[in-house]
Amino acid sequence: MATDDLMSRALAALGEDGAPSADVIHALADADAVPGPLPIAEAAAYLDVSPHTLRYYERAGLVEVGRDAAGYRLYDAAALRRLVFVTRMRLSGMPMRDVQHYIALADAGKETEPERLDLLLEHRDTIRRRIRELNLSLAATEYKIATYGGATGPDVTDPDVTDPDVQDD
Amino acid sequence: MATDDLMSRALAALGEDGAPSADVIHALADADAVPGPLPIAEAAAYLDVSPHTLRYYERAGLVEVGRDAAGYRLYDAAALRRLVFVTRMRLSGMPMRDVQHYIALADAGKETEPERLDLLLEHRDTIRRRIRELNLSLAATEYKIATYGGATGPDVTDPDVTDPDVQDD
DNA sequence: CCTTGCGTTCGAGCGCGCTCGAATCCCTAA
DNA sequence: TTAGGGATTCGAGCGCGCTCGAACGCAAGG
Numbered sequence: 111m112a113t114d115d116l117m118s119r120a121l122a123a124l125g126e127d128g129a130p131s132a133d134v135i136h137a138l139a140d141a142d143a144v145p146g147p148l149p150i151a152e153a154a155a156y157l158d159v160s161p162h163t164l165r166y167y168e169r170a171g172l173v174e175v176g177r178d179a180a181g182y183r184l185y186d187a188a189a190l191r192r193l194v195f196v197t198r199m200r201l202s203g204m205p206m207r208d209v210q211h212y213i214a215l216a217d218a219g220k221e222t223e224p225e226r227l228d229l230l231l232e233h234r235d236t237i238r239r240r241i242r243e244l245n246l247s248l249a250a251t252e253y254k255i256a257t258y259g260g261a262t263g264p265d266v267t268d269p270d271v272t273d274p275d276v277q278d279d
Numbered sequence: 280m281a282t283d284d285l286m287s288r289a290l291a292a293l294g295e296d297g298a299p300s301a302d303v304i305h306a307l308a309d310a311d312a313v314p315g316p317l318p319i320a321e322a323a324a325y326l327d328v329s330p331h332t333l334r335y336y337e338r339a340g341l342v343e344v345g346r347d348a349a350g351y352r353l354y355d356a357a358a359l360r361r362l363v364f365v366t367r368m369r370l371s372g373m374p375m376r377d378v379q380h381y382i383a384l385a386d387a388g389k390e391t392e393p394e395r396l397d398l399l400l401e402h403r404d405t406i407r408r409r410i411r412e413l414n415l416s417l418a419a420t421e422y423k424i425a426t427y428g429g430a431t432g433p434d435v436t437d438p439d440v441t442d443p444d445v446q447d448d
Numbered sequence: 449c450c451t452t453g454c455g456t457t458c459g460a461g462c463g464c465g466c467t468c469g470a471a472t473c474c475c476t477a478a
Numbered sequence: 479t480t481a482g483g484g485a486t487t488c489g490a491g492c493g494c495g496c497t498c499g500a501a502c503g504c505a506a507g508g
Contacts, residue, residue, distance in 0.1 A: 160466085233420055237413055241417065244406055250371070318454090330455090332495090351456080
């Protein structure tokens with residue numbers, strides 16, 4: 111997805127260790143300084159997705175977009191704010207239907223706030239679980255790398271054992 | 280045994296966040312103490328995938344599986360070890376084609392070890408990048424949660440602002 | 449013998465999230 | 479005036495990773 115680039119740029123502003131600074135968080139979360147009405151190409155560039163994807167999101171009911179006299183889409187600040195939120199949620203792995211659900215709640219009015227908060231809390235837990243899973247995968251992969259090189263392998267001194275998982279011959 | 284080291288490092292990487300999912304624990308299943316020849320249902324249970332998936336992996340060239348007199352699949356220790364590796368790589372997000380590539384290299388012989396190691400190193404970097412991405416998404420999500428509840432929100436004291444990303448009305 | 453239940457092969461189908469193509473329309477610059 | 483580039487709608491197609499269904503085979507129990 112094109113949004114990988116977005117994340118890469120965000121990560122570039124990040125330290126080595128992966129602990130996000132307050133600035134970066136705020137930049138990711140800040141929805142105030144959004145540009146004025148943009149045509150689709152510029153909105154797509156701003157959001158780092160394709161125009162196709164923007165139309166798709168609109169068809170999916172995630173955002174309403176106004177038109178100019180010629181029928182061309184014009185993304186105003188509200189639409190852009192919403193799409194910032196949508197792309198961020200998508201980027202963090204929230205499925206389309208959950209984003210749709212959230213948006214439907216938001217459109218339904220203020221009284222759905224508690225339910226929306228629940229969705230966010232669930233999503234947060236999902237992200238945390240995924241991070242833990244990836245940490246396990248990382249540990250397993252690093253272990254395997256260590257046993258390969260042998261240089262920093264923990265206790266791999268048996269020359270016969272080259273790859274216990276995937277035998278060569 | 281080597282696996283103790285794997286587990287301790289995996290657990291160390293886990294930190295505060297609590298119990299890992301059963302899936303992931305299974306992904307770390309010991310590759311040394313693999314059971315004897317198993318029919319497909321038991322192999323599937325052992326690996327925590329469906330028999331369908333095991334047949335699919337075989338069709339995809341990821342593993343060769345022997346048969347009994349009746350033509351039924353029998354997963355021996357070598358096949359199971361390989362499938363433990365395969366499922367672990369899949370679980371950690373490695374695409375099928377990369378797993379296929381790795382397996383093809385392993386089948387090609389010992390001289391492909393450096394290239395396999397490269398693949399693992401790339402994969403490790405991919406996992407690390409994904410963890411960083413998820414940490415960013417987590418931070419953004421927690422920020423949004425905080426601004427929702429208002430309890431621990433950093434500088435959100437304006438009562439008019441309920442959701443800057445997704446307006447209610 | 450017949451049912452039950454698990455196995456086999458093969459190809460088709462699905463859910464997801466885009467991504468693309470065709471036909472048409474609008475605006476601008478030469 | 480005409481060519482171009484980019485916009486529109488609509489539905490279809492794609493890449494991934496399974497997942498399933500049809501039609502059939504084998505083995506054991508009642």
